[in-house]
Amino acid sequence: MTSTRQLVVPAQHDQLARLASFVGAAAIEVGFGDAQVNRIELAVDEACSNIIDHAYRGAPGVIRLTVEIESQRQLTIILVDQGTPFDPDRVPAYAPCTSLDEVKIGGLGIHLMRQAMDDVCFEFNVPGIGNRLTMIKHL
Amino acid sequence: MEISVKPLKHVDIVSVNGRVDSATAPEFDNALKGLLERGRKKIVLDFTGLDYISSAGLRAMLSALKTAKNGGGNVVLVKINDRIRDTLTLVGFQTLFLQFEDLVEAVDSF
Numbered sequence: 001m002t003s004t005r006q007l008v009v010p011a012q013h014d015q016l017a018r019l020a021s022f023v024g025a026a027a028i029e030v031g032f033g034d035a036q037v038n039r040i041e042l043a044v045d046e047a048c049s050n051i052i053d054h055a056y057r058g059a060p061g062v063i064r065l066t067v068e069i070e071s072q073r074q075l076t077i078i079l080v081d082q083g084t085p086f087d088p089d090r091v092p093a094y095a096p097c098t099s100l101d102e103v104k105i106g107g108l109g110i111h112l113m114r115q116a117m118d119d120v121c122f123e124f125n126v127p128g129i130g131n132r133l134t135m136i137k138h139l
Numbered sequence: 140m141e142i143s144v145k146p147l148k149h150v151d152i153v154s155v156n157g158r159v160d161s162a163t164a165p166e167f168d169n170a171l172k173g174l175l176e177r178g179r180k181k182i183v184l185d186f187t188g189l190d191y192i193s194s195a196g197l198r199a200m201l202s203a204l205k206t207a208k209n210g211g212g213n214v215v216l217v218k219i220n221d222r223i224r225d226t227l228t229l230v231g232f233q234t235l236f237l238q239f240e241d242l243v244e245a246v247d248s249f
Contacts, residue, residue: 013162020160020191038191038222039229045193049161100205100235108194108230115229 003029003069011052011061011081019065020045023077026067030075031139039116040075040137046109047079047133055083055131072139077117079133085124086131141188142170150181150246156188159196168199171214175203180212181249185242187218192226204235213237217245 007022009015020041027040068076094107119136140163145152204214215237227233239245
């Protein structure tokens with residue numbers, strides 16, 4: 001059985017802790033342990049920071065977070081915004097490496113999202129919806 | 140997030156508590172930059188009370204590490220919990236930062 005919950009917040013950095021706490025509770029409900037809950041919170045935090053900084057660019061807007069909880073199975077996270085489409089493929093890929101000189105800081109957020117979740121799917125300008133990011137994590 | 144800086148003779152201990160995300164990272168970044176601009180290049184980040192760090196905080200850490208090392212100093216970490224350790228591993232930072240379990244040991248590493 002799937003249980004669905006939604007949180008709608010202004011696209012502001014001071015809402016990130018609230019968004020993380022909301023999704024963290026959903027992850028615990030699915031059955032994820034502490035390390036995975038942290039990774040899921042990270043993915044949502046990074047995605048929402050991108051929406052605030054790159055899609056809305058500081059302008060007023062709304063972030064709509066929907067979680068679909070399938071107990072002992074998987075968590076689906078859907079983030080919707082009406083900002084300018086932000087194409088993650090235009091961000092240079094972050095490559096973790098062992099030398100400080102070689103580390104490039106760009107792309108860190110997207111890298112964390114992809115590392116933390118099993119599926120990350122961006123859709124832009126979906127009619128009647130806006131930009132939609134779907135992230136799935138299997139237990 | 141709360142930050143406190145304890146200056147010792149040659150080393151500064153920066154204690155960070157709570158969450159470092161995009162909302163709070165600028166304050167964390169400014170604290171580190173403030174020390175480095177004053178020539179304080181030997182920094183111990185005490186993460187005993189750190190619950191969470193996102194890429195915004197990681198960028199501040201990396202920037203501080205680069206500046207400190209360029210000036211002959213370093214940024215080392217002490218008392219990292221499992222959540223933070225996992226985040227650092229996801230981005231490959233565990234090989235860039237020296238990590239200690241004990242504060243005295245961290246200070247003595249300089």
